[in-house]
Amino acid sequence: MNKLHKWSWLFIAVTIFALVIATGCGNTNKTAQSDNKPPSAAGGAPLTIKVLDIGQGDAILIRTKDQVVLVDTGDVPTKEKLVSMLKSQGINSIDKLIITHPHADHLGGAEAIFDNFTVKQIYDSGQKTTSNVYKQYLTQIKKKNIPFTVVTAGMTIDLGNETVLKVLAPDKQLFTGTESDLNNNSIVTKLVYGEFSMLLTGDAEKESEERMLHNDAAGLKSTLLKSGHHGSKSSSSVAFLQAVKPEAALISLGANNDYHHPHPSTLKKYNENKIKVYRTDTDGTLTVTTDGKTYTITKER
Ligand SMILES: [Zn+2]
Structure with missing residues (x-):
């Protein structure tokens, strides 16, 4: 074997070695991404909830060790902001x-969520x-x-890792004739992980609150409350x-905003309660992390 051949063989060996390493790493990354589990994404806590600062509207990101869940998507003008917020969390499917x-x-x-993420x-x-x-x-749902x-009250949505969303509203019989039927028929869920819970109320107003009190008042008790209807006076009745x-309300x-919320x-x-x-x-964005016993709320600013 002359000198030139020796160098050729060395070059081939190095190339094959590099390819093996690259392919191996590529697979590892792919698996991690498709499972939505980049190492630091959930901050290491078994359950993270982010009430995202997307201006006037709601967009709440829930991450368990197994799943990525988004409750609402904010308004049209902030759709690109929402997409970049989720991408910055290493999320590529919901x-x-x-x-x-x-x-x-x-x-x-x-629409922007469907364009940028796989929604399952x-x-x-x-x-x-x-x-x-x-x-x-x-149209997008049909196309994709x-x-x-x-969903109706009584259902349970499993988020993996012993975390569930209990659906408290709407009832099968939807409200008609209230000041805002669309608001009153909002999906209300109670996120439960161990001893921690958080009530996610959408824009449910006092009629929905009364019905939930009637259905199961004791079942409403929650560690935290996502304030109903952006802190409007149409929600958060005293009895509710x-x-x-709750120990804290997140608005x-x-x-x-044009609605003078809250x-x-x-x-x-x-304050009185x-x-x-x-x-x-x-x-700014509010981040709740919990191990199912204690919790922390972190403000962005
Ligand atoms: Zn709203």
Whole structure:
């Protein structure tokens, strides 16, 4: 074997070695990404909830060790912000997308979500509207053939790792004739992991709160409350707050919003019931981490 041949063989050997390493690493990364489990994504906690600061609207990211769940998608103008927020968390697919009700400030980002992420399952309140946002939502679901479930009170949605969402509303018989039927028929769920729980209320108003109190007042008790309807006075009735008995309320809303959310009377009720207040307009994204026993709420600013 002359000198040239020796160098050729060495070059081939090095190339094969590099290819083996690269392929091996590639597979590892692929598996991690497809399982939505980049090492630091959930901050190491078994359950992380982020009430995302997407301005006026709701978008709540829930991550267990097994699943990525998004409750609502914010409004149309913030859809790209939502996409980049999720991508910055290393997310490329969403196991469960829950649309509490079809108002634009909850559904507006859905189109961008479908364009940028694989959505494996949708849970919907079953309410239809004539808005373009809603029509586009349905069109995309049909085009992408995404499994679609209409949820009603009594159902349980399994998020893996012993974490569940208990559906408390709407009842099979939807509200009609209230000030906002779309709001009152919002999907309300209680996120439960060990001793920790958080009530996610969408925009449910006092009629829905009364019905939930009637159905199972004791079952409402939760560690934390995602404030109903962005802290509006149409929600957070005293009887409801006293049944939920949350240690803190997290309000998702835009700064200087047109609706004057949150209402001073709601903040007063929280104060009187010793409920701490966190709000996305002043605090930015709110991150709750829990091990099922204790929890921490971190403000972005
Ligand atoms: Zn809303």
